[in-house]
Amino acid sequence: MRKKILATLLAMAVSGTVQAQTVTVELQLPAISSSQYKRPYVAVWVEKQGERRALSTLAVWYEDKKWLKDIRRWWRKAGRYDTDVDAVTGATRAPGTYTLDWQTENLPQGDYLICLEAVREHGNRTLLKQLVTVGEGAKEYRIAAGDELGPVSIKVGE
Amino acid sequence: MNRKFKNMFRAAVLGTGLICGSVVMTAQAHPLWVLPGEFVVSGDESSWVTFDVSASHTVFGYDKGVGLQNVQVFSPDGDRNPLGSFFKGHRRSVFDLLLDQDGTYKVFAQRPKFYFTSYKAGNRDTDKRMWADKVEAAERLPENARDVKTMQIDMSSVAYVTRNAPSDSVFQPTGKGFELRPVTHPNDIVQGEEAVLEALLNGKPVAGVSVEITPGGTRYRNERNSIEITTDSNGRIEFTPGQAGPWLLSADYSMPSQSPLADTVEAIRFITFEVIPE
Structure with missing residues (x-):
């Protein structure tokens, strides 16, 4: 048991935890010309690869x-696990540019998968993903647009 | 009811001419399937889900309507749920089910058990068969009948549907006879990702069971595109579906009969599941 704790501590010391780094996700909902247009349902979340459930x-x-x-x-x-979602839910949004912040405080340094999904009634579904590295200083990523989501820019802060 | 099933089965078997053995025999029985309109529902309110039930060789083509008195619904809390509106047509049956609990439901359909006896007779060893159990056949068989084999056909079909968070209470095997136990949750099977299923005999993993897994829509393509696979030494199959949509899995297992009415039991199990796009 003690060995295990020691190993864990060592691993933490080597990998380090991330101190209050902010990851900013800027996404766009494109204007779509359709007589059947309804605002899309959208979710943005973070996964740790290999884990069944989303991190946040x-x-x-x-x-x-x-x-x-x-x-x-x-x-x-x-969504189906209904964990800590109420704080981040809201009504559907009109076409435009939106910015979301993710605070990485107390997370192990490493790679995280940022996912964006938009689905529109009588329209398409778009799933965009980007692996980002946190805990190694500032970085910037871009994801090309899909049908229901414009280009995405992700900034990992200092 | 029973007779109708027998007739349907007979038509299928006799239509093909030669019957060489149990493999061909069971393969000729119309696969029985249960297809929900939605496998996954969300929300705070109870949700209705519509189900089609039919028996056919095209995957999810409607061919034979099925009596719904042999459908049972197991809800996440372990209770049986009654069906809502229902209808039996010539080519398919339909029912509604109200999901009023969170978790995973199991919808189970079964054909009444029936018997089939094959034998050889005459100077030319002609293959013959009759719809009779062993006791009945003994009275009707000609004196020179040889290689007499009687099998009991035991066919059932399952679909799983989930409201909100999935649960696994309905996967609990009974520990009796031949059963399939989902390892990957059947509502979590994703295109391009590996899924796992376990075959059990009297509650223990059983190796060497042949399983066939076919994507729906066979009528609209030339290749059946089935995945054919055999359970490994842990009684498991691992497969990676290449396309999204509803799929039908079937597993056959032949075992000695414990009943004086048959030599073998041919257990045929189906599971309908959807493969979701990533």
């Missing part, structure tokens, strides 16, 4: 819980 949900924009399952990957990784 940054935002969920929806109208009716009946259709939350259609944000398929987010629903499977986070």
Whole structure:
């Protein structure tokens, strides 16, 4: 047991934990011209690779819980477990640019998967993913646009 | 009911001519399937889910309507749930189910058990068969009947549907006979990701069981595209579905009969599941 604790402490010392680094995700909901246009359901969350459940949900924009399952990957990784989501939920948003912050405080240094998913009634579904490294200083990432999401920019702060 | 099933089965078997043995025999029985309109639902309110039930060789093509008195629903809390509205047509049956609990439901459909006796007769060893159990066959068989074998066909089909967070209470095996136990939750099977299933005989993993897994929509393509796989020494199969959509899994197992009415029991199990896109 003591050996195990020691090993864990050592591992932590080697890998280090991340001190209050901010990851900023800037996303765009494109204007889509359609007579059937409804604002998309959107979720943004963080996964640690190899783990079944999401680490943290940054935002969920929806109208009716009946259709939350259609944000398929987010629903499977986070939504259905209903953990700490209320604080980040809100109504669906109009086309435009939105910024979300993720505080990495007390997280082990390493790679995290930022996921963005948007699904629109009578429209498409778009899932975008980017692996980001936290705990190694400032970094910047860009994800190319999909049908329901414009280009995404992710900044890992100092 | 029972007779209708027998008739349907007979038509399928006799239509193909030669019957060489149990493998061909069981393969000719119309696969029985239960297909929910949605496998996963969300929300705070109870949700209705619609189900189609039919027996067919095309995967999810409607062919034979099935009596719904042999459908049972097991809810996450272990109770049985009644069906909502239901209808039996010539080519398919339909029912509604109200999901009023969070968790995973098991919908189980079964054909009444029936018997089939094959034998050889005459100078040319002609293959013959009759729809009779062992006792019945003994009275009707000609004196020179040879290689007499009687099998009992035991066929059932399952679909799992989940409201909100999944649960696994309905996966608990009974420990009796041939059963399939999901290892990967059947509502969590993702295109391009490995899924695992276990075959059990009297509650213990059983190796060497052949399993066939076919994506729906066979009518609209030339290749059946089935994954054919055998359980390993741990009684498990691991497979990676390459396309999203509803799939049908079947597993056959032949075992000696404990009953004086048959020599073997042919257990045929189906599971309908959806593969979700990443």
